[in-house]
Amino acid sequence: MSDLAQVTRVAACGMITLRGDLGSAKLTKAVKAVTGQAMPTSGQFLGDATSGVAWMSPDELLLVVPYADVAQNVAQIDKVLVGHHYLAVDVSDARAVFNVSGVRARDVLARLCPVDLHPDSFGVGQFRRTRMAQVAAAFWMHDTGFEVVCFQSVGHYAQDLLAQAAKNATGTGFYAPDM
Incomplete structure (x- = not known):
């Protein structure tokens, strides 16, 4: 996979x-x-x-x-x-920043954040403050994916969350494979 x-x-x-x-x-x-x-x-x-x-x-x-x-x-x-x-x-x-890119970047964040990431609801230039699993986070979308920001104190945890959510080729099934 x-x-x-x-x-x-x-x-x-x-x-x-x-x-x-x-x-x-x-x-x-x-x-x-x-x-x-x-x-x-x-x-x-x-x-x-x-x-x-x-x-x-x-x-x-x-x-x-x-x-x-x-x-x-x-x-x-x-x-x-x-x-x-x-x-x-x-x-x-005080902040950790991650880039989540690729054709299934929406699926990665959808696994972790209570945000409607459907292309009709969230597009390039949009920004959200939210929760990513158990931590406060914010992200915005650009042409190739998302920039995700959280507190540096939970940066390692956030990196592990994002990496784990990025595994598995099947995705959530909510979004088309294109951005």
Whole structure:
């Protein structure tokens, strides 16, 4: 039997939690300056694996940036938002990131997360915060699969979960083999 998908741990992914008034023009300017992206809407991820922004809650975003640029990007946010109420924190080392790719990547996550992953319900650029088995996780879909984020403290457990869910060529039977 072959694996349903490939699970790869992503090394050194830069992440910044940004909290504040998401309707603020200044906050939108800071997001654009750091990621090159517009303000996402609820349940949306804008960008790619190296730079992007995810909507986490009505007052929180997750900015994905190159790991080496995190401190510089936090300083840039501080400069743009001086005098405004906000929080910008480097959470890179507190998070584990996995790439789940392949024709059955949906099946892998469907085995672990209570999310409707049917292609009519979940597509490229969509983002969810959820549970993955017993741990908090979030993921977004891109052209070749999903990026999955969880706390670093449960990273080994999450990697084992994803690897186990990727085994077995039959899949869940819920989704067509194409993305």
